[in-house]
Amino acid sequence: MAESAMTRRGERERYDVKLLQVDWGFALVLSLIAGIGALVLYSVGGMSWEPWAYNHLLRFGLCFVLMIALSLVDLRWWLQLCYPIYAVSLLLLVAVELFGDVRMGAQRWLSIGSFSMQPSEFMKLAIVMALARWYHEAGVKDATLSWKLIIPLSMIMVPVLLVAHQPDLGTAMLILLTGVTVMIVAGLDWRIIGAAAAAGAVAIPFFVIFVMHDYQRDRVLTFLNPEADPSGAGYHILQSKIAMGSGGLLGKGLGLGSQSQLNFLPEKHTDFILAAVCEELGFVGGFTVFALYGLAVYMALRIATLSHSHFGRLAAAGTTATFALYVLINGAMVMGLAPVVGVPQPLLSYGGSVMMTVMIGFGLVMGVKVHRYQELPRSQSFFAQFE
Template identity: 80%
Template sequence: MAESAMTRRGERERYDNKLLQIDTGLVLSISAIAGIGALMLYSVGGMSWEPWAYNHLLRFGLCFVVMIGLAIVDLRIWLRLSYPFYLFSLLLLIAVEVAGEVRMGAQRWLTLGPVTLQPSEFMKLAIVMALARWYHESSAEEAKLHWKLIVPLMMIAVPVLLVAHQPDLGTAMLILLTGLAVMIVAGLDWRIIGASVAAGVAVVPFFVIFVMHDYQRERVLTFLNPEADPSGAGYHILQSKIAMGSGGLLGKGLGLGSQSQLNFLPEKHTDFILAAVAEELGFVGGLTVFLLYAAVVFISIRIANLSHNHFGRLAVAGATATFALYVLINGAMVMGMAPVVGVPQPLLSYGGSVMLTVMIAFGLVLGVKVHRYQELPRSVGLFD
């Protein structure tokens, strides 16, 4: 009889050493993306470590330690904390409504002493964990087609509405799509999926005309025809296209990009850093970044398939969906294939809240790999 993975000689000893179980391929891919981000922030900062590159590396270093620490945390703890973390994130979103800091016409931030947080970023992970726990404790029939599906739908809808009211349509869309991705992976009936897609397409014109703010509606119209206002609403997309197109195959060289170095490229250190990569490192540099992103997604999906418990599979699937949506939405925006929304490139762009959330999520992903053989109870209490 063939030996199982857990009875084969030496496998039990390697499994018991949790640090040896951490997926080095995923860790190296994440580190490479963050390293390229630091390099580009050094470049667009005027070939200087200040004001962005040094802080980016410092944040990544601290978050890296957090990620490795979380990777060895027992999955039962993640499971128990899923609902409290969701409720805590929801309370932070409500606090933003009451006492949030307003920047550029949007009320999205909370200032707690020297620290400024964007609570909507934490909700991206909280919704994944909460939905993963709900489905872990539910039956296959309840996940497919059942009146109890109103519970996960409400869990998704409440934060989406709060974030959309800030207004932050990009983040609200990410939370919505991530939640729906978890529901689909959990086994949602395809009839519901088809009906939802049809209803979504039908409601788009109504949403654009009657729900969107004027500036959001302008972004949609600008996306369709950016040349109509090249120095106004269409400026971001046109400058991004110029930067990406001028890089050619190998790029102009680090620190030599005209659009980024001369500040024609807006938000060059955050939302449009990918355009700076294409301008200075060329098609090869941009392709390298996307291949690293693809590696992260592929390895994460493989980890989800290795998990012996439903919570781990769904948590990794949801975290991976969030990460992939970040990459796809920002990439489409920078290339002029989608309206401009405030969605950065994870690990590449400058930003503390996004960095922390992404690295905590990958701590969970790595933890599922480390504890892939662990069986979790169907129902647990907060302090069991």
């Protein structure tokens, strides 16, 4: 029987063969989400490509090319870059503490000339890669129940505390939940999970009272009773609910949403774009968006299960967890089921930093699919792997 290109090692390294192994169905789903985002941004921008829709499509196009290019990168290169990327991201977070720009009461940005970036976005991917590398080289006992778990826990908590201090509670929560998800997927003992959950439940009231900033505490109280201050702290949630509820089954139509078009809906192009989707495209539009998100998560997790390497499985699963948490937290926030924490809807909302982070992460996921048969060594010198 003749060997296929995917069973012959030399053939698998050819770029034309790798391109055929890219999950183009997954790429199509991501493109559809971004396309719906561009359509709604066109509408809430006054039925104009400026100022948001054109830039959104341009950024997605560039990030799409980057994602495909990264999917062709050998997983051994990804493996070796994990710790350096984590270290650089951590140093950038420290630099934010020392030299960061203060905007809207938060110190989250680093500026070099006209270029500005938010290092906490890069940490969302860096923490997944670093943990995947650590667990790839750890033994089964180390990943399940061992004092060595202090190492991955410290890797998670240091950036969480730095980001929370900026303050950016939403991003800190994302990093924490993503890291914990990777630890659980890697085989964390259920006794530790149960004890940590119980300790977290006990600590939440103390955290809200003694650790949160005043405006963060107000957001939690407003979430519990937004009607108490309808024109102040509760304004965002109430306007979002009005927009979503008024859309009905099929929506009011593009350009016809009263809350979004008359600027009652705050942050309609970023954090609350999902409310604009439901107002103008109705329940059908909102359901379609969530169905596409669910399909993307399913396809990415399926890729994780195909990987022959532990690193590939954990990296793909962790990246997918970050994406899913974005969707769930933003969706709950917009529906009034969670406090407003400033987490955008990935690929749908306007914004370059989140889109770039998500697409680079999916470049890694695609790379796991393309190189799914690759067995990665647990520990050996970098250049020896390529001999």
